[in-house]
Amino acid sequence: MKTIRFSPERVSIIARNTLLEAVRQKLFSFLVLISLGMILSSTFFRDFNFGSGELKFITDFGFGAITFFGSILAIVATAQLFFSEIENRTALTILAKPVFRSEFIFGKFFGVFLVLLFFCAIMAVSLAGVLYWREGELTREIPDAFADGRLVAYGDIFIFVFLQWLKFGILAAITMVIASFSNTNLYSVVMSFFILIICHLQYLARDAWEALGVLPVKLAVGLLGLIFPNFQLFNLGDQIALGERLPGELALRVALYGLVYILVFNAVAIYSFRKREI
Numbered sequence: 001m002k003t004i005r006f007s008p009e010r011v012s013i014i015a016r017n018t019l020l021e022a023v024r025q026k027l028f029s030f031l032v033l034i035s036l037g038m039i040l041s042s043t044f045f046r047d048f049n050f051g052s053g054e055l056k057f058i059t060d061f062g063f064g065a066i067t068f069f070g071s072i073l074a075i076v077a078t079a080q081l082f083f084s085e086i087e088n089r090t091a092l093t094i095l096a097k098p099v100f101r102s103e104f105i106f107g108k109f110f111g112v113f114l115v116l117l118f119f120c121a122i123m124a125v126s127l128a129g130v131l132y133w134r135e136g137e138l139t140r141e142i143p144d145a146f147a148d149g150r151l152v153a154y155g156d157i158f159i160f161v162f163l164q165w166l167k168f169g170i171l172a173a174i175t176m177v178i179a180s181f182s183n184t185n186l187y188s189v190v191m192s193f194f195i196l197i198i199c200h201l202q203y204l205a206r207d208a209w210e211a212l213g214v215l216p217v218k219l220a221v222g223l224l225g226l227i228f229p230n231f232q233l234f235n236l237g238d239q240i241a242l243g244e245r246l247p248g249e250l251a252l253r254v255a256l257y258g259l260v261y262i263l264v265f266n267a268v269a270i271y272s273f274r275k276r277e278i
Contacts, residue, residue: 014107035069153245
């Protein structure tokens, strides 16, 4: 009897179909257009005559748009694409074939992960293009401020957006965990946004409670700090604007941190989904 094994090919087929389905959804196009609009509209603030500080404003504005709308896309797209298979009963058809539930989870995740990659790539190129164009104008208008050359480290912009892509991947994996046992799309989305807030603020709670010096509290806070990733580690945008370089070792550590959490949450989603009745 032939043994059926885990197949990357089946994962890639599910991922490709998920990608095509996601691109066809209006949410992806809507968020891309809104994000592009915000990045492009940041140039209108040049009327306030910020000088070279305008570049930092555009960079921060663009990073904020990417982070905000990328987080929405990661959560909502993951939940919608997962529950569309459940509600349309196509998951039953897929899993009735020689397809493991782990392949289904990985396929759905990588499909969303590719969507997020396209989103981040479009945003990074657009932001870098706007900054390059505006920096060229400012160089001609106030050459003294650019006597040492261009101020923006464009390579670091792409590194920052890459790290945001990994953060969005963690969010997508967290949403996949919740969706693997949840009965509704709405519950998955609401809980994922709630966890997103926790991940952004958990470092404040950790610092506050650890200051008390009570050992059981410190252990509990440390455990929560392991369960919920610290998204503040990905907020490196302030170090990038106006020529301040992003340390390569720091970027590598944050990237590895993100990859570990992506793998862990996908493993939890697989374990949870195996116990679910469809």
